[in-house]
Amino acid sequence: APNINVANVRAHLNQFQSIATANGGNRAHGRPGYLASVNWVKSKLDAAGYRTAVQSFSYGGATGYNLTAEWPVGDANNVVMVGGHLDSVTAGPGINDNGTGSASILEVALQVAATNFQPTKRIRFGWWGAEERGLIGSTYYVNQLPSADRSKIKAYLNFDMTGSPNPGYFVYSASGQPSGSAALQQRLQAGFTSFGVQTELTSVGGRSDHAAFARAGIPIGGTFTGAEGIKTSAQAQKWGGTAGQAYDRCYHRSCDTTSNVNATALDRNADVIAYALWATAV
Ligand code: PHE
Ligand code: ZN
Numbered sequence: 163a164p165n166i167n168v169a170n171v172r173a174h175l176n177q178f179q180s181i182a183t184a185n186g187g188n189r190a191h192g193r194p195g196y197l198a199s200v201n202w203v204k205s206k207l208d209a210a211g212y213r214t215a216v217q218s219f220s221y222g223g224a225t226g227y228n229l230t231a232e233w234p235v236g237d238a239n240n241v242v243m244v245g246g247h248l249d250s251v252t253a254g255p256g257i258n259d260n261g262t263g264s265a266s267i268l269e270v271a272l273q274v275a276a277t278n279f280q281p282t283k284r285i286r287f288g289w290w291g292a293e294e295r296g297l298i299g300s301t302y303y304v305n306q307l308p309s310a311d312r313s314k315i316k317a318y319l320n321f322d323m324t325g326s327p328n329p330g331y332f333v334y335s336a337s338g339q340p341s342g343s344a345a346l347q348q349r350l351q352a353g354f355t356s357f358g359v360q361t362e363l364t365s366v367g368g369r370s371d372h373a374a375f376a377r378a379g380i381p382i383g384g385t386f387t388g389a390e391g392i393k394t395s396a397q398a399q400k401w402g403g404t405a406g407q408a409y410d411r412c413y414h415r416s417c418d419t420t421s422n423v424n425a426t427a428l429d430r431n432a433d434v435i436a437y438a439l440w441a442t443a444v
């Protein structure tokens with residue numbers, strides 16, 4: 163797998179920040195900054211040779227959008243999906259939540275293209291709308307898929323908040339999670355181990371877009387650097403940062419800007435996304 167250049171991921175985050183700033187300070191469902199985010203990500207993927215699709219749905223009196231992008235190589239009956247939500251809350255630009263996951267999977271997608279990756283499986287990326295309103299876009303996507311297409315998805319990897327400023331290194335726990343996959347959990351853990359990073363398992367339950375895939379029986383996994391939870395002193399010893407403070411003090415606030423990102427956590431997670439995708443898609 164390629165090592166992901168974090169400078170490229172940060173450049174994408176700057177784009178999301180600019181889009182928010184130009185559109186009333188957020189990228190929320192039903193606000194112009196959301197569709198501008200979709201259009202910008204789509205343009206990068208189209209230029210790289212992806213087959214993109216925008217799916218619209220209606221929620222709360224507004225139109226929402228999911229963006230998907232398929233790399234047209236490999237067995238279309240054997241699909242590996244990688245996704246994250248592209249919307250923010252209305253309070254702010256949503257750069258850690260979830261510009262980080264969105265920008266990281268975009269950069270991984272661009273590296274799939276740049277390296278002309280020829281996986282045996284089909285790779286499909288998803289940027290979901292209206293996660294912040296209750297996992298609306300990802301749930302719509304899964305529910306709209308014909309059951310024959312749903313059963314072709316062999317894995318779904320979710321990335322929501324991967325650059326928290328006081329980061330933890332959490333991998334979604336396979337146990338206690340409907341459809342939690344031990345294989346995907348172990349692959350993500352192995353990625354961090356290969357970069358010398360210790361991890362903990364976390365029970366994310368229904369808190370992000372993997373939940374819709376899990377309910378449909380699709381094996382899921384993911385990583386997370388923490389939200390409103392408080393870093394313990396044991397965690398600060400192994401990961402650095404500040405004990406007794408939230409992983410992300412700007413979670414769902416106006417201060418979730420490009421200043422609210424730990425570049426090391428962002429880089430390590432992006433590298434792990436590539437590691438896990440390359441391992442899963444062959
Ligand atoms: N989905 C939550 C949000 O967007 C963040 C979160 C992600 C929480 C993963 C727990 C686990 O606000
Ligand atoms: Zn890297």
Ligand code: ZN
Binds near residue numbers: 251259294414
């Ligand atoms: Zn959120």
Ligand code: ZN
Binds near residue numbers: 247259293322323370
């Ligand atoms: Zn989120």
